[in-house]
Amino acid sequence: APECDGVLAASGSLKLRSPFQSDPTLRNDINAGKIAYTDVHLSQIEQQVRFGFFGAMDVAIIEVVGITEEGKLIPSMSVGPNNQWVKSAQKIILEVNTQQHAKLETMHDVFPDIGTPPNRRPLLLLNPDDRIGSHYIDCDLDKIVAVVFTDAPDRNSKFAEPDAISQRIAEQIIEFFEHEVKHGRLPENLLPLQSGVGNVANAVLAGLQHSRFENITGFTEVLQDGMLDLLLSGKMVSASATALSFSPDALQRFNDNIDFLRDKIILRPQEITNSPELIRRLGVIGMNAMIEADIYGNVNSTHIMGTRMMNGIGGSGDFARNAYYSFFVSPSVAKDGAISCIVPMVSHHDHTEHDVMFIVTEQGMADLRGKSPRQRARLIIDHCAHPDYREMLRDYYERA
Incomplete structure (x- = not known):
């Protein structure tokens, strides 16, 4: 999005980007050779970070709808790799986006930890609508260095009418x-x-x-x-x-x-x-x-x-x-x-x-x-x- 990838690319702050991007400023810099880009299957990026293939993760910025009284994170309209990021990052910045509907809570199903070979856990999901995890993301609260409140919409692009x-x-x-x-x-x-x-x-x-x-x-x-x-x-x-x-x-x-x-x-x-x-x-x-x-x-x-x-x-x-x-x-x-x-x-x-x-x-x-x-x-x-x-x-x- 322009306020994330676009800003970071325009300021010259990125050396490497992975695994998927859609911002035009970032894309132009990737194609110009200014930013290295590693294309990875989305099913693999979390495990590759977990295995240490990308080195240590310093900071993760995680968008959430809110934080429960118990300190659990309520994910937003995108879960993506965030469950792994909060485990891998040494420091976490939470962005609480009030633009996201509060009733997103309980819509999520976060399997806590698949693990690593040879002790990787099976995913006991038998039907598409089965739930096998939690509504929330568990987070080590000692890692959180900042909580930022925003009220920003997603980049909601209009689809072309079917021709x-x-x-x-x-x-x-x-x-x-x-x-x-x-x-x-x-x-x-x-x-x-x-x-x-x-x-x-x-x-x-x-x-x-x-x-x-x-x-x-x-x-x-x-x-x-x-x-x-x-x-x-x-x-x-x-x-x-x-x-x-x-x-x-x-x-x-x-x-x-x-x-x-x-x-x-x-x-x-x-x-x-x-x-x-x-x-x-x-x-x-x-x-x-x-x-x-x-x-x-x-x-x-x-x-x-x-x-x-x-x-x-x-x-x-x-x-x-x-x-x-x-x-x-x-x-x-x-x-x-x-x-x-x-x-x-x-x-x-x-x-x-x-x-x-x-x-x-x-x-x-x-x-x-x-x-x-x-x-x-x-x-x-x-x-x-x-x-x-x-x-x-x-x-x-x-x-x-």
Whole structure:
């Protein structure tokens, strides 16, 4: 956010940033080589800090809704890695943000300590809406060196209204769900849904609002407008996430209906929401956006033209590799058709062909399950590439 990453970057105070970022000032400095950036799967950052891979943590700034009489921390709309930060940091600054709704209290489920190998503890979560921890974060009060009060809103960016392209992508995924239910590979209420950040992924969830599916569950990393509206309509019965990220209008809907939502939304540490073992065991359906895919099914979700970092891999790798179904979605072209999002070979690898089951654009869907590289290439070119680029891609494929 500008008041954190942006200020620190502009003042020249950062040498290293990890694991995910979205501030334009910080991004420009990363791409200019002024700030080192370490991209890490979100499921791994907490354990890597716990193992000492990043060295000692001096100070952690933790946003909270409040502090209980017993000295426990009431997390805000984002739990993220904060449970680990309060354990690892030598000093803690608490930011009590009165802008956050007081009734967020009890919406959280903080598993206290997973531990380290060989004594790591199993996560005994059997259903997406199970609770296995505490409503609060335990904190060594002797570490707290300051408590700062603020009344600042989150950076609530408005989502673009679903356009014809994103609606077509959503329609294809919903049609596919119908097909899989019919053939007995999905239950009537599907499996827990994960949706990555961004307009297209959010539009897919919005499309489910008008589907026949009921009693849906969510097991995602960031809960956005589309999933919130599924909860409010009753289509979705529960959703687990590590953070809430709403547009201004959706934030108002959330606050207006927080009594209804308190037992339907569960906010957990990202080490839990992005746990590969839980994602695989629960059978999560992963749907994430991409910058480009190549004709073999490899996906680039982080680098523009292979060299300029956008945000980072986030949790998309956690879900892609372990999901029951792994979707990557994008319009078939960018820059008003000047750039194809289906390319001969991705300019940067984030997700290999082994982790990608479906590529979906407004042109169509490529079902890559059980397909050889040659079969994948023909499917992706014929079903996902824009017609303006198909012959060029076929020419590359034949030469390759």
